[in-house]
């Protein structure tokens with residue numbers, strides 16, 4: 001874990017209300033893994049206190065590493081005060097960032113067919129995961145769901161090897177319905193699945209997993225309100241429905257196996 005000032009290289013609106021920002025990062029990010037996140041201060045860190053005071057957790061969307069440089073990307077939806085502030089930053093501005101944080105996805109590289117499911121902005125950490133898996137020889141299908149076409153990640157930015165299935169609630173792009181529909185259809189093909197999105201989505205996916213392919217696992221990347229990002233404030237505690245021990249999303253996760261959450 002490392003706190004540093006990262007310089008913005010690029011910050012554009014990519015689609016709908018979703019923005020893509022690239023930052024120049026330090027060596028601490030060279031060993032980051034898909035599913036890890038950063039706490040981004042979304043207010044003037046030179047002020048006596050930034051407003052908003054608390055950092056905002058953002059998944060690592062992409063990592064570009066070579067001998068000379070490390071660039072880290074975030075894909076963020078403008079939903080409130082912090083993300084609105086972020087969307088107004090320009091190249092050259094410096095952000096105070098803590099990271100990389102948390103335990104990300106743990107793909108079993110002995111397996112072949114990987115099924116990824118993103119609900120809304122939950123697609124953010126799955127783009128890099130899809131690239132990472134393709135680079136290691138896996139066959140990858142990515143289901144991305146949103147209310148309408150404005151919330152769907154642009155297919156042309158994905159690696160061509162990734163099979164992309166878009167789902168919208170209003171039918172404005174791809175299949176009409178919810179991500180659970182193609183998940184059910186593709187589960188018998190997949191060896192391991194990974195998801196990021198709202199909690200009810202995980203619960204629905206887990207129920208389908210138990211019904212259709214209980215011998216495989218679903219790794220869920222949880223979103224929670226976070227104050228510290230490193231295990232001291234307990235604002236991100238989740239209580240598994242199994243009755244098992246409380247989990248902190250920031251340090252036990254954000255990836256938590258769906259069996260741990262739902263049994």
Ligand SMILES: Cc1cc2nc3c(=O)[nH]c(=O)nc-3n(C[C@H](O)[C@H](O)[C@H](O)COP(=O)(O)OP(=O)(O)OC[C@H]3O[C@@H](n4cnc5c(N)ncnc54)[C@H](O)[C@@H]3O)c2cc1C
Nearest residue numbers: 056057058059075076077079080081082083124223224225
């Ligand atoms: C590990 C992790 C990774 C994340 N990765 C991403 C990412 O890659 N891209 C992205 O756009 N967002 C991501 N989020 C969610 C993101 O942190 C929140 O959207 C952000 O903090 C909102 O800040 P704000 O100041 O703009 O919104 P606020 O003004 O604080 O709130 C605006 C609205 O957003 C809701 N909200 C705020 N924070 C969260 C949250 N953590 N989870 C669910 N709802 C929230 C509030 O309830 C409110 O309705 C992630 C969250 C976690 C925990």
Ligand code: FES
Nearest residue numbers: 229231233234250
């Ligand atoms: S965010 Fe503080 S303990 Fe997890």
